Amino acid sequence: MPEHVLMSEIEIITDGGRRRRWSASEKLRIVEETLEEGTSISVVARRNGGAPNLLYRWRRLMLDGGAVAVSEDDDVTSNRAVRQMEG
Numbered sequence: 001m002p003e004h005v006l007m008s009e010i011e012i013i014t015d016g017g018r019r020r021r022w023s024a025s026e027k028l029r030i031v032e033e034t035l036e037e038g039t040s041i042s043v044v045a046r047r048n049g050g051a052p053n054l055l056y057r058w059r060r061l062m063l064d065g066g067a068v069a070v071s072e073d074d075d076v077t078s079n080r081a082v083r084q085m086e087g
Contacts, residue, residue: 020049030055031062 022030033044034055041059045052 022050027058028062031058034059 030044030048030050033039033048034041041055042052045055
């Protein structure tokens, strides 16, 4: 095939530079999908329009800090620290 044919059409797809915002309930639902036996995080990410590394992060935060952890992208405070602050 001639070289000019190989490089004749290039399509660039962009998302407009905006980041998607996920609600806490969306994050929880998606993370719960990843916890089902035999489920691939990459497949769940693709199905929901997210990146696998983001789902790994949410899942780690949720498993470490509970549902509160995925509601914000802030630092996670352990339950123990919360109890100490309350007492």
